[in-house]
Amino acid sequence: MNIMIVGGTSGIGLALARYYLQRGDRVAVCGRDLQRLPADLHDAVGAVTFQFDIADRAAVAQAMDDFAVQGLDILIVTAGIYFNTRSHLLDEATSLRMLQTNVSGLNHAFELAATKMLKQKSGQLVAISSIAGLLHDYPGASVYSATKRSVLSLCDTYRMALKPFSIAVTAIVPGYVDTAKLRALNEGDASHKPFIMSEQKAVGLIADAIAGRKDRLVFPWQMKWLVGVLNLLPRWVLRVRK
Secondary structure (H helix, E strand, O other): OEEEEEOOOOHHHHHHHHHHHHOOOEEEEEEOOHHHOOHHHHOOOOEEEEEOOOOOHHHHHHHHHHHHHHOOOEEEEOOOOOOOOOOOOOOHHHHHHHHHHHHHHHHHHHHHHHHHHHHHOOEEEEEEOOHHHHOOOOOOOHHHHHHHHHHHHHHHHHHHHHHHHOEEEEEEEEOOEEOHHHHHHOOOOOOOOOOOEEHHHHHHHHHHHHHOOOOEEEEOHHHHHHHHHHHHOOHHHHHHHO
């Protein structure tokens, strides 16, 4: 299969790239900085690399045109920006950057891929959201949470529009996954995060959901349950928790 992963130079995106390459697929590994990509991935059989910012629609379109000459079976968008307003002030530039990456970038990547898949009458769009997107209120990261709710909404909209044409749309909603990025955000150790899951196990669950063309995957189940409980609490309780 021909699979494009936007945000494939680190974290879950990189792990998924490795998974599909080991399976023998042709994979476009895309990111803003290809220097972050491990050396072995550059030379891996089946790997094609593209450097662009998902916020740059023209650059995304060019890369997709170049890669999809042989067709585009799956587009996976893992690119996203997280900014913790509990420790930093969310300024105008950062707010705009988060919107451009997490929301509008995803939208035009989906739109460009959908255009190609409609011609094929087949394909699958996949986006990585976050468990934060299921929270009605997320003190300290409310803008991030809102952008991830938008990811889920975009997936629902594209799914409804494309389902009659044999194109699936899958929303992945992970809790804490023990990636290098998460560890970096937590001074090198994220083991204290609730119900944290290994990267390998997360990739297995995600790959199975994609293969099964599921509408949505939320994991782990404990986090899904916890979010449900938090959403029932009054907002002032969440503010106190913050």
